[in-house]
Amino acid sequence: MSHIRPYQPDRYTIIGNHLAQHRDLSLTAIGVGTHILSLPEGASVDIRTLAARFPEGRDRIAFALRELEAHGYVERVRERTAEGRVITRTYAHHAPAAPEVAEIAVGEEGPSPAPEEPRVPKPPSVPDPVPQAAPGAHHPTARALLTALRRTDDRLTLPERDVRRLAPAVAAWFENGATAAAVHRTLTAALPSDLKNPAGLLAHRLRELLPPPLPVGGETPPAFDRRAPLPPPFQTCDGCDRAFRAREPGRCRDCRGEPVSGEPAVAA
Numbered sequence: 001m002s003h004i005r006p007y008q009p010d011r012y013t014i015i016g017n018h019l020a021q022h023r024d025l026s027l028t029a030i031g032v033g034t035h036i037l038s039l040p041e042g043a044s045v046d047i048r049t050l051a052a053r054f055p056e057g058r059d060r061i062a063f064a065l066r067e068l069e070a071h072g073y074v075e076r077v078r079e080r081t082a083e084g085r086v087i088t089r090t091y092a093h094h095a096p097a098a099p100e101v102a103e104i105a106v107g108e109e110g111p112s113p114a115p116e117e118p119r120v121p122k123p124p125s126v127p128d129p130v131p132q133a134a135p136g137a138h139h140p141t142a143r144a145l146l147t148a149l150r151r152t153d154d155r156l157t158l159p160e161r162d163v164r165r166l167a168p169a170v171a172a173w174f175e176n177g178a179t180a181a182a183v184h185r186t187l188t189a190a191l192p193s194d195l196k197n198p199a200g201l202l203a204h205r206l207r208e209l210l211p212p213p214l215p216v217g218g219e220t221p222p223a224f225d226r227r228a229p230l231p232p233p234f235q236t237c238d239g240c241d242r243a244f245r246a247r248e249p250g251r252c253r254d255c256r257g258e259p260v261s262g263e264p265a266v267a268a
Contacts, residue, residue: 013037013038015034015037015038016094016095019034019037019073020034022071024071024161025068025071026063026064028056028060028061028064029068031064032061032068033073033074036068036090036092037092037094039092045090045092046088047061047062047065050065066196069197069200070199070203072093072096073093074091075090076088076089076090076091077089077090077091138170138171138174138175139167139171141174141180142166142169142170142171142174143167145180145183145184146166147163149184149188149202152188153188155195155198156202158199158202165199165203166199166202166203169203169207172206172210173211176210176211176213177211177214178211182211186206187202187205232246232247233245233247235248235249236249237252238250238251238255240252240254240255242254
């Protein structure tokens with residue numbers, strides 16, 4: 001193949017080879033992703049709009065969007081506008097693996113202003129494991145757990161590429177002290193009835209629900225002392241309707257004319 005590259009002073013978009021030559025994305029997903037990254041800020045990229053623009057149809061476009069979301073190129077977030085209307089805002093990441101690269105925001109439900117503060121792109125991977133953990137120590141266990149999820153729900157039958165992609169995220173849970181039972185429960189609990197993108201759902205749960213590392217040296221917080229006296233319950237003042245703590249109903253300190261601790265009482 002030989003490239004013929006005429007000079008283009010304007011009307012072009014820079015697309016990284018990490019998307020154009022992605023080995024795990026379908027050709028439809030690469031095309032949809034390229035189109036989204038070429039759109040201006042505030043453009044609409046919902047399934048209906050894209051299906052009206054291209055001949056692939058709603059199902060193929062919906063599947064392509066789920067692929068892009070699973071690999072971090074597209075992020076859909078539910079947000080509430082100043083008028084109280086809930087919308088889905090789509091964030092298109094030009095380079096998911098490079099947090100310093102800027103992103104553009106395009107609206108799912110028609111043009112909408114970008115957030116007042118710039119959003120910091122977040123990579124689809126989970127945070128780095130704790131330094132004390134040996135690299136790859138938990139990887140075989142993570143792969144085994146992901147492969148066995150289909151025994152709980154056959155909809156969680158993952159292809160090899162998704163097992164390979166999600167294993168580091170599961171290993172991060174183990175490195176932070178989580179048990180295999182805790183990881184399995186997090187990934188399989190309350191699955192939606194219309195589960196269409198199991199790998200995307202698992203990636204979201206692994207990223208957003210990652211527990212913090214256990215305290216160093218086996219330190220544990222002090223246990224709650226059940227023998228300690230509880231504070232008095234809240235009462236409603238009979239004089240001013242303000243809430244105050246007291247063992248019995250009545251009036252608050254101000255209405256009783258009692259001085260605040262450390263201040264002298266005022267003579268009537």
